[in-house]
Amino acid sequence: MSMKKIKNPYLGYDEHYCFGCSPRNPIGLKLDFYEDKEWVVSTWKPGSEYEGWHDILHGGIQSALLDELGSWVAYSKKGGVAVTSKLEIKFIKPVYISDGEITLKGRIKDIRRSILVIEAFLYDGKNELGAECLMHYFLLSPAQTAKLMPSSEINQLINDDSEG
Numbered sequence: 001m002s003m004k005k006i007k008n009p010y011l012g013y014d015e016h017y018c019f020g021c022s023p024r025n026p027i028g029l030k031l032d033f034y035e036d037k038e039w040v041v042s043t044w045k046p047g048s049e050y051e052g053w054h055d056i057l058h059g060g061i062q063s064a065l066l067d068e069l070g071s072w073v074a075y076s077k078k079g080g081v082a083v084t085s086k087l088e089i090k091f092i093k094p095v096y097i098s099d100g101e102i103t104l105k106g107r108i109k110d111i112r113r114s115i116l117v118i119e120a121f122l123y124d125g126k127n128e129l130g131a132e133c134l135m136h137y138f139l140l141s142p143a144q145t146a147k148l149m150p151s152s153e154i155n156q157l158i159n160d161d162s163e164g
Contacts, residue, residue: 003034003041006076020068029065031104033072040073042104046097057095057102062122062131063087065104070118070135073106081145082116082137089133099125106133114139 010016017025021033034041044065052058067084074082095102106120115136122131140148 003036006033006035006040006072008032018068020064021072029061029068031065031068031072033069033076035076038077038107040069040076040106042069042072043101044104045101046095048097051097053094055097057097057130059089059091062091062095063089065102066106066120066122066131066133067135069104069106069120070133070137073108073118073120074116074137074139077108078116078139080139080142081148082139084135085115085138086136087133088135089131091131092129093124095122095124095130101125102130103127106135109134 008021010018010022016022017028019025019028021031022028023030029044031042031044042065046057046061048055050058050061052060066089067087070084070087071082074080102125103123104120105123106118108116109119110117116139118135118137120133120135121129122133124130
């Protein structure tokens with residue numbers, strides 16, 4: 001399996017503190033993402049600070065991981081910014097922190113006008129399915145994106161060819 005790292009277009013932006021992907025956020029997840037054909041993949045090692053019940057990864061953290069993955073699927077596969085409009089998560093089994101590194105996988109399942117339907121999966125450290133998710137993301141136009149972000153960041157994001 002040959003995976004290509006997806007370049008984070010926000011890394012040069014000093015005020016980038018995304019909970020999911022910024023290396024600057026001291027309490028964030030600090031995720032990196034990779035393309036593997038139609039899939040976007042990430043791995044992450046949870047610590048005890050992310051537990052709900054003893055040794056079990058908190059469901060809200062699992063939701064955040066899947067949500068962040070969905071936005072990176074949208075960015076890498078459609079070349080733009082998308083915002084979450086719906087998350088449907090099914091928690092299959094407890095994800096034990098002591099089992100180690102988890103794996104996230106997501107891909108576009110369908111496109112309905114400006115809505116990307118993304119399916120995603122969270123595997124525990126034993127590579128067993130812990131959660132599955134069906135997400136809807138609204139793909140923003142460049143004009144809509146411009147209203148949300150500073151212009152230098154927009155230019156980098158929109159004009160970046162995502163090589164990394």
